[in-house]
Amino acid sequence: MASRGFAIRAKWLFPLLGASLALTACGGNNDKGAATGSPSAPSASSASESAGSGDPTSLKAKLTFMQWGTQEEVNQTKELLKLFNAKYPDIQVDVVSKDWETYWTAITAQAASQSLPDVFKMDEAYLDKYAKLGAMKDLTDLMARNSFDASEFEPNVMKKLQSGGKQYALPRDANTIVVFYNKKLFADPKTNPQGAPVPTGEMTWDQMTDIAKKMTLDKSGRTAADPGFDASSISQWGLMMDAAGSADSVLESQLWSNGAKLVNDDESFAMNSPEALEVLTRFRDLITQQHVVPTFGQAQSLSKDPFLSLTTGKVAVSFGGSWNTSEYKTAGIDFEAILPPKFKEEKTVVQETGYAIGPTTKEEQAAWTLVNWLSGPEGQIALAEQGQSVPANKKASDAFLAKDEGYDKQVFIDSQKYAIPVPFFDGKEKLLWDIIPQKLANPLSGKGDLQKAIEDIQKAYGK
Template sequence: MKTIKLLTGLTSVAVLGSLVLTACGKTETATTTTPAPTTATTTPKETAKAEEEISGKIVYSQWGTNVETEQTKTLLKEFNKKYPKIDVEVVSKDWGTYWTSLTAQAASKDLPDVYKISFAYVDKYAKLGAMKDLTDIIKTNNFNTGDFEPGVLATHQVGGKQYSLPRDANTIVTYYNKALFTDPKKNPAGAPMPKGEMTWDQVLDIAKKLTLDNKGKNASEAGFDDKNIVQWGLTVDAAGSADSVLEPQIISNGGKIVNDDQTLALESPEAKQVLEFYRDLVTKYHVTPSSSQSQSLSKDPFLTLTTGKVAMSFAGSWSAAEFKKANIQFDTFLPPKFKDTKTVVQVAGNALSPYTKNEKAAWALLSWLAGPEGQIALAKQGQSIPANKQAAQTYLGIDDGYNKQTFIESQKYAIPVPFFDGKDKLLWDIIPQKLAQPLSGKGDIDATLKEIKTLYGK
């Protein structure tokens, strides 16, 4: 599964985004730059007047559906209340066409004034020279980057420089089916509902009690028939979700998928321990379906909860809409941890063209979209998890019947691991194809890792 591809317009809670184009060269470790406050030299009245005087026509480009395009146009009506003389033309394309077009526009130096960018492409387009370095503009305008969690902000940096600003921050968490926990027939052992930060030992204990065979015995009982399982305690497609589940989980255990020099790190003891644990969930504890069994439940491993036969599952924040549609009574908790809680926050952002002929208007739009006003307006639409912490309470104030606080809290545990040329193929093609069977108990993990290393070529 290529998670970001699922996130096309999905930078909404219908939601965020994995890709096919990537960058060249070595990615340096990102560091968050927070500009120091400057002393105000103008009054609010003078500032408002200056804002009203910024004028001109600019182009904003994004990927997304027709619905998402209309949502953006509605959002920009709020922008025009503050900047009435800026005319913003919205250009929207489907996910695949968007990146093909953007690459061509970068080559011809004819980019939109402001455009939407996925965290997975920041490195690529920054190195193509398609994104203006915002570091000095942020300082000059005293834009408060402290309103973002460091890990969220870092996903839009290259070499410590800020090349784009976050728009929304959809994340990977764990969900559970509340109806299975409250039904004595589905939960005869009385396993407690998961919540907050939990270790894998705690989650495994719950999963055993919620995994039932056709006679009603659970996986922790003697006589449990693992050949006739009718209810699963947990689904984890670690191979198929290498970018969104496997990588943060290995980091949780103190390991990495790739080293800082971009070489493969899957053969480290910390990484192998995680791989062996996920295999044991299938073959030893029998609480998680094999890759083929998971596919029979749902083609999308993040949506197995919709079957009503799964108690807990990793899924994206956008998956909530699908669970609602399936009439599943669900709630959320942070991903289980080995040593430290870690998750992926897939941060869409906005970039500024280095070729814009109206930088004042373009910066006004970009900074408004990332700032408190734009982020609060975005949160009110209910389409996205705002990246700016100032908008969190507005987002949480919309009652959707489950614990959305988990999405906000999980941003603190984002892994600041950049994408680079070749990593997309490793995470979206090589690992899913090669590790799925070994993690289901069919094939040798060590031999597979050697094959992966050869295919990866680093």
């Protein structure tokens, strides 16, 4: 699956998690693991591919693997497993798939009854919640015993699947948030009357703002940089960015870019700082003063998902996810991808899913072999060749880039180097998906005081 789609799936069911899971799910997890956060040891391969002694290729076991996703994604998983079985013919893997909401309801119920699958997909947003409730095996010791080579991944990619300094899942993919621009709009004098240059990676926000002004047009063809520009009749937007609604994918990384944070390492609120206010003021001015970014209401009239606004042909530049490229192509948009603009330092967001092992599995050896293969070079190269996700393993980069899709895919690999090291923790999803969108959307559109909004967010967050 390409991504969680945070803005779309901000609210969903967890009513039983705190109660039933806390009582029963921890019973089967006796694997204490090592204390290191990202185990690494020199190794020619990702691991010895065995959780114990003996030849892993001779293992005989039957595993259940559960994931969320469409039938197409199930078929892609089964294709990966065919390759896995070519090497491990006696490890049978049955695939169970559910839609997003049903998946988490099932995981919650199965964790409470200690009947979790042997291996299952885990989203970074909920890893900490489930790890604290004992719903996943701590992989740290398994990784150390098998000389797992963590250097095959960017450190912050591994860290996003940790809780309390321990590794609870191995990376499946590393889908990233970057910036896309519509090449046709820049090339056509009618839609680019001032000849604005195409944006480039790591531009400053001053440079991006200048381009956005020249690419924002009113119905008379005047740009936002021209005298007489009519901000009430905009027909083409220079930049699409929903900082409040995309707090996890846009706002948090840009706070880091300016030397600020959303939350501290101890989970306390950190946005009440001059550097954070500077970021919010800049984003508000892009809407209310420069008129190059639409208000929340205007953005919604273009597209319910701001990352898909580029498909309308009325937006020159937009933040988006690596998974949005197929939708841009379907819409007939000729686009390019670049690293986001920056305040002081380049910072990006990686949205990850990983592979976890059930704490009560009776087939630990086989489960480890499967998870290690899927995250290792062979599995990740096969995933890259399918073209469905950006691989997390560095050794799969060449296979991913070899498939020419008409735009610079290297940006998705490069962006992993700049990923902010901010794992989710229990309660952070409410801050990102509920509190910030509710408290910040209007002030960013000029309806309310930004400093008061920050204080209101902190009060609602409560830490």
